[in-house]
Amino acid sequence: MSDETLPREAMEFDVLVVGAGPAGLSAAIRLKQLNPELSVCVVEKGSEVGAHILSGAVLEPRALKELFPDCDPGLIPLATPVTADKFLFLLDDKKSVSMPTPPQMHNEGNYIVSLGNVVRWLGQQAEELGVEIYPGFAAAELLVEDGRVVGVATGDMGIGKDGQPTENFQRGMELRATYTVFGEGCRGSLSKQLMSQFKLREQCDPQTYGIGIKELWEIKPEKFQKGLTLHSVGWPLQSDTYGGAAIYHFGENLMAYCFVVGLDYSNPYLSPFQEMQRYKTHPAIAPMFEGAKRISYGARALNEGGFQSLPKLTFPGGVLIGCAAGTLNVPKIKGSHTAMKSAMVAAEAIAAAFAGGKPDEVSAYTDMLKESWVWAELHQVRNIRPGFAKFGLYGGMLNAALETYVFRGKAPWTLHHPHPDNESLKKASICKPIDYPKPDGKLTFDRLSSVFLSNTNHEENQPAHLQLLDPAKAIDINYKLYASPETRYCPAGVYEIVDEDKGAPKLQINAQNCVHCKTCDIKDPTQNINWVVPEGAGGPNYPGGM
Incomplete structure (x- = not known):
């Protein structure tokens, strides 16, 4: 036996x-x-x-x-009552406008917490x-x-x-x-x-998803506004891509920054991680990070189908x-x-x-x-998220306003999610590559230095927990038709095309980098990547502030 x-x-x-x-x-x-x-x-x-x-x-x-x-949520370590809500629309890489916070995002009586x-x-x-x-x-x-x-x-x-x-x-x-x-x-x-x-x-x-990528920063006391929540939409994402950012001040001089991209995006050249990095360079955002120290990093998929x-x-x-x-x-x-x-x-x-x-x-x-x-x-709120998929950013915001203020959630129709996220990518041949700036190591970073901050660890001598159901598809479909989108949508640098310069490209899987976000399991065009659990205790080890 x-x-x-x-x-x-x-x-x-x-x-x-x-x-x-x-x-x-x-x-x-x-x-x-x-x-x-x-x-x-x-x-x-x-x-x-x-x-x-x-x-x-x-x-x-x-x-x-x-x-x-009888519980007082404020007794949970780092729990901070929300004191102010702000909402920004980033019009482009220079301009922004303050807007009223949508009713669903009012946080009176809520707490900024480390969910861990x-x-x-x-x-x-x-x-x-x-x-x-x-x-x-x-x-x-x-x-x-x-x-x-x-x-x-x-x-x-x-x-x-x-x-x-x-x-x-x-x-x-x-x-x-x-x-x-x-x-x-x-x-x-x-x-x-x-x-x-x-x-x-x-x-x-079908379920539809987003990827949430998060950094935890320790910021200067003079920039800290305890209990502040700030949300934004718009730049750097195109109007046909759902997503946005959140910045929360909590604990003592801690700032959580989270960037979400809907995984129903269509351009295979899009990199959620790179979008997250360049968001910080906006003039309305960058001053918050001046003199700050990045102390942790992580990523996780989230359900958006509702x-x-x-x-x-x-x-x-x-x-x-x-x-x-x-x-x-x-x-x-x-x-x-x-x-x-x-x-x-x-x-x-x-x-x-x-x-x-x-x-x-x-x-x-x-x-x-x-x-x-x-x-x-x-x-x-069933019609708000599919409204953005159907009408884009501006039509989606108008639809959300109608749902909230006119129909009050009782519209006589229900909008639907037409297909799973893996079916939304367009062929690379009809899409424009995105030129992302190089990281400066102070405000913007690369993926590998980020993964280091997640304390991710896997026993090296174990089968890869990221399985290709048909290895040939990695090149025949993903590489040839979609320019290997897994090399961009993964926030941990797990997927890498090697030997391209030799005319024999192949997919290398660096499974030890995986932060267990599940994006590859969701977004792969033919559902060819199957995420299974690695050995117990493997993966990220997020600290108390995450």
Whole structure:
């Protein structure tokens, strides 16, 4: 019997939660609040709770206060009450105009937070209630028996690059449960399998995504405006590309800068990372960074499909919650509150299922979510993001104003997302290359020095977790038709064309650089790149400020 066929150890729980993010931990906490006798386990692929959590982030505390009625969000480390909202339209590389902040983006009563610190705090609350949390355990395989999910298996450790067991080989573990809750976040690898295997996306629009790239800066005290939130649209993106920037001042002299590009963009020469860098050179923006020090970097895909793109949320043996399902409110640029609430509703449905005979499928979750404020909130803004895709920046802003002020979310129609993001690229032959300026190393940077700040680490002797389903397509399609867009949309320099000067170009994958953003899994034109989990604890290790 080979090492890979050795039996795996198994652990049994009442409920297993995959992912220790805001949703996963909220589900675990709510379950223990409702029924302390339930055994609840959370597995997390990051080296610690919060290691892979990246966000803007402004927290609307509604769900948190429902989960902990006596909680003061201001006690969470670095949580800073919002004191001012600003909104800019960058007209070109020189001009800008201040505009009224859209109603959905008003932040009175909200907090600028490190989402990593929020989940670290939630993890402490969960453990105090008796939840078992296992960081460094990457859920790599669905366990499905007789058409029902019965848990997950963690990945084998100690597999070499050649796919063979090394002397450090260790079998993964089976984690079995009556119900499994998937809170992997945006484009979770197991959630993607679930949607395919159980046909969860048959009755909804394709999901559409954005990539959010973030830098954390320590700025001069005289430039620090504690509690400031600034959002902008326009330059450097073209009017047919959705996106924008956010700058938040929080903690003590900390400034979070996040730039988002919708992954339905069409020009294969576009580089979200380079757009993010040149944004900082605008005269309205650059002074904020004078004398500042960049201290961290990261990137993560985010769901932008909203209400129309929500899949079926239940299947035999489990449920989808939070960003694994796609509950982000795009116009608000917030998803933690809806993720947490969806998880709490799921927990309430599961607790009721245990009290009522443990049905195969917790279908009550969907009905309960439809009665919650999450459903109403997402429905109200359903037409805003697809409006930008349909009408461009200026038409999208007009549509958003009509939806907000005239129809108030009750328009008698619903706009749709017509196709997934991987189908939106145009051929390179009909697109204009973009001339990006070289980084100066003070305000603007390259990708490799940025990845260094993310503390990304992967065990080198392991199979690449970025898999080409058909290696020939990397050159025959991506290179020849689209000028290898993966070399530009990846914010970590994972993909590189080598030997081009020899007339024999080939794709080199530097998997050790991967910050787990999932952009390649989303944007590859033929869906030829499949992102799977690396060994547990691999990937970025974001500090408390991210």
